[in-house]
Amino acid sequence: MKQFEVNFDGLVGPTHNYAGLSFGNVASLNNANAVSSPKQAAKQGLAKAKALSDMGMMQGVLAPQERPDINALRRLGFTGTDARVLESAAKQSREIFLACCSASSMWTANAATVSPSADTADGRVHFTPANLTNKFHRSLEPQVTGNILRGTFANDTYFAHHQHLPDNEHFGDEGAANHTRLCSDYNEAGVELFVYGRHAFDPTKPAPTKYPARQTLEACQAVARLHGLRDEGVVYMQQNPDVIDQGVFHNDVIAVGNQNVLFFHEQAFHEKEKGFTELQRKFGEKPLHFIEVPTAQVSVQDAVKTYLFNTQIITLPNGEMTIIAPTDCAENDSVKAYLDNLVTLGTPIKSVNYFDVKQSMRNGGGPACLRLRVAMSEEELNGVNQSTLINDTQFARLNAWIDKHYRDELSEDDLRDPQLLIESRTALDELTQLLQIGSVYPFQQG
Numbered sequence: 001m002k003q004f005e006v007n008f009d010g011l012v013g014p015t016h017n018y019a020g021l022s023f024g025n026v027a028s029l030n031n032a033n034a035v036s037s038p039k040q041a042a043k044q045g046l047a048k049a050k051a052l053s054d055m056g057m058m059q060g061v062l063a064p065q066e067r068p069d070i071n072a073l074r075r076l077g078f079t080g081t082d083a084r085v086l087e088s089a090a091k092q093s094r095e096i097f098l099a100c101c102s103a104s105s106m107w108t109a110n111a112a113t114v115s116p117s118a119d120t121a122d123g124r125v126h127f128t129p130a131n132l133t134n135k136f137h138r139s140l141e142p143q144v145t146g147n148i149l150r151g152t153f154a155n156d157t158y159f160a161h162h163q164h165l166p167d168n169e170h171f172g173d174e175g176a177a178n179h180t181r182l183c184s185d186y187n188e189a190g191v192e193l194f195v196y197g198r199h200a201f202d203p204t205k206p207a208p209t210k211y212p213a214r215q216t217l218e219a220c221q222a223v224a225r226l227h228g229l230r231d232e233g234v235v236y237m238q239q240n241p242d243v244i245d246q247g248v249f250h251n252d253v254i255a256v257g258n259q260n261v262l263f264f265h266e267q268a269f270h271e272k273e274k275g276f277t278e279l280q281r282k283f284g285e286k287p288l289h290f291i292e293v294p295t296a297q298v299s300v301q302d303a304v305k306t307y308l309f310n311t312q313i314i315t316l317p318n319g320e321m322t323i324i325a326p327t328d329c330a331e332n333d334s335v336k337a338y339l340d341n342l343v344t345l346g347t348p349i350k351s352v353n354y355f356d357v358k359q360s361m362r363n364g365g366g367p368a369c370l371r372l373r374v375a376m377s378e379e380e381l382n383g384v385n386q387s388t389l390i391n392d393t394q395f396a397r398l399n400a401w402i403d404k405h406y407r408d409e410l411s412e413d414d415l416r417d418p419q420l421l422i423e424s425r426t427a428l429d430e431l432t433q434l435l436q437i438g439s440v441y442p443f444q445q446g
């Protein structure tokens with residue numbers, strides 16, 4: 001039976017900007033207030049998606065959210081016309097205004113946790129949007145994310161959609177960024193590795209002290225229950241609290257997996273041996289490759305700076321694995337030396353492809369942040385809304401759509417311009433038609 005892992009990349013929205021909103025995400029803080037280039041950012045992202053499609057991979061896109069989020073501003077007491085809401089929010093509370101303008105929905109690794117049908121009790125692909133409670137600007141995303149996922153995976157026979165977990169820090173959930181599925185073949189039952197930062201109900205357990213742990217064990221367990229995963233198909237591991245305090249705000253900044261490969265930094269996990277023993281036992285007899293990067297070769301600092309682990313490991317149509325890495329990895333001597341050597345070691349990873357995703361990196365998002373993975377059978381893939389999949393025609397259409405609607409530059413002042421809101425809504429309304437996902441935005445729903 002044919003099997004596919006489809007990467008759904010987040011389209012960068014027309015109001016892409018850098019606001020420095022994520023405490024604990026060092027790159028995002030360092031680039032606060034820089035003038036952004038929405039057109040270039042969107043084109044960079046789309047070019048990466050197209051390049052993967054040209055490599056023979058199945059590739060889709062997820063629509064961005066509408067920002068500024070006028071609804072959120074109204075809920076917070078700003079009233080009057082849309083123009084008035086923008087003006088008074090920007091004037092009275094710059095922080096709230098900027099949070100409601102965040103470009104963060106482009107990182108679809110945080111859109112949801114996805115369990116393929118081979119792992120779930122009812123044999124459907126399950127989706128739970130991440131509640132992203134730890135950051136106010138990200139907590140605005142789950143409702144519309146759910147709408148977009150329903151519009152993209154619109155067939156109830158194959159796809160099951162859950163509501164996001166309760167909006168509370170006890171159930172802080174950051175989606176696929178802390179979830180890695182290991183398997184021999186995509187459509188065989190696998191082991192889903194959930195990585196958490198802290199225990200919500202047990203304060204005696206270790207936790208970071210400087211930066212927040214965004215994901216709780218209890219959230220991971222709830223998602224596994226919702227998806228109907230077997231105990232034998234799940235492993236929970238805690239992220240090393242020390243690396244969270246060094247800027248590793250999601251597990252996908254320090255570890256990445258694909259099929260039977262887990263690529264990770266020596267310092268990534270708390271109680272590593274215990275977790276790996278369980279992982280190996282549940283994975284079974286078939287080979288499982290643990291590729292550990294020693295601190296002596298790549299420091300945690302370099303890993304955070306270059307996003308060595310926020311790479312995508314993909315299996316090419318010829319069966320070989322390749323790493324999709326940001327160009328930042330090629331520009332760092334120790335990381336480049338590590339990768340050059342890695343492909344000679346006889347592991348399933350045979351090559352590295354570098355991509356320029358600097359517009360995303362400046363907000364702390366590498367290639368892996370930009371995509372949500374969905375493993376599917378051919379039948380399930382046929383049940384996906386086909387307009388959301390990338391082929392030459394759809395790529396050309398989306399590129400033309402960006403050219404038509406996106407600005408070359410955007411500063412903080414532009415975000416309060418009511419004309420930008422009109423431009424952005426016009427663009428998004430057209431996008432929902434292009435992707436045939438229906439009315440997903442509040443402004444379309446009246």
Ligand code: SUG
Nearest residue numbers: 019020021022025028104109177369
């Ligand atoms: O949640 N940055 C995002 C980056 C998410 C990266 N995703 C993964 N690692 N999977 C975050 O911290 C910053 C936005 C700003 O500063 O404007 C932001 O939300």
